[in-house]
Amino acid sequence: MRILVRQGCDITPFIDDLARLRISVFRSFPYLYEGTLEYEQTYVATYAASPDSVFVLALDGDSVVGASTGLPMADETVEFKAPFLKGGFDPQRIFYFGESVLMPSYRGLGIGVRFFEEREAHARRLERFDICCFCAVERPVDHPLRPADYQPLDAFWAHRGYIHHPELRTEYVWRDLGEAGETAKPMSFWMKEIR
Template identity: 65%
Template sequence: MSGISIKHLPGPELGPWLADLARLRITVFRDFPYLYDGTAEYEEKYLQTYLRSADSIVVLALDGDKVIGASTGLPMQDETEEFQKPFMDQGYDPARIFYCGESVLLRDYRGKGIYKEFFLGREGQARKLGRFDYCSFCCVQRPDDHPLRPADYVPLDAVWTKFGYVKHPELKTSYSWKDVDQAEETEKPMVFWMKPLAAEGGQ
């Protein structure tokens, strides 16, 4: 990771980086599987959640002064009801779950160990706060025959499993956004992955 630095930023201090992070998210999420046709205005509004959460964290990856990657996390209780409901329906207490939001990394910087730093940073925050049993994140579910699925696309399931996360098909929800090839927003199925935080350190 020569020339690349990792910065752990409390969410309420995100303000000066807001525009950079919004642009990065739009760029990365435009690719499969999200195919997200986003706007800076919406992204900056969405990221206010992290500014408002006293215990949120943003892990920034910088190449010099350029933001080339970022990952977000916050207590599940600080997220919206649609994030919390699948857990409550399955008997989990959202107050005991730290939600690992999205990780975005420019293509040229992948495969350099930065993605692991994102997970370590967020899990470290959850352990430091000391009131969580699990870390969790969610991902979109796209059909294998989706017309915009690249021939060389490889899901990250094996990576997430290596980091200690387990897919929980019973924890599911749906979110709406506009795909790059669609005129209107449509709902997408999402599924959650979880990792117990009982064991310190390591993945």
């Protein structure tokens, strides 16, 4: 196993790998995401276009088995900035974590912790951010596709110093597995002060 940290357009050689990884990992609960390679390539290319973005890649040999991303909130979409603007936060001072995706057989080895450490270190090096944040989809406890052994990551995130802010909410649209079309999913944010 090795960890690579790349910034901005340096991720370009890994775009297809990251796109495939996101499709594979996000098919599971709670995301249940029915992704396409074309959409994912466009999504990842947006991060690659941000010069201050960060990509933390976990590789087993030459295979990308995990990835974590982040970029300045100011470079994110209107949907992600809106709750912070409404709440009186300055998006220029916030570094947003896009996702952490890791193939199941590599979980429990400390890679998820490393993803958080590397992204926080990157945000601190940029010297203009006070807060790191990310958002998570909210699914009902009785969702019919929720596995009986599902363990939410709330305790892991809290242990890393992140605080849930359910008042900071947005929606993001995608097609769930088995759905005919896209629907809006509620998302709420977790934040940590890094200064």
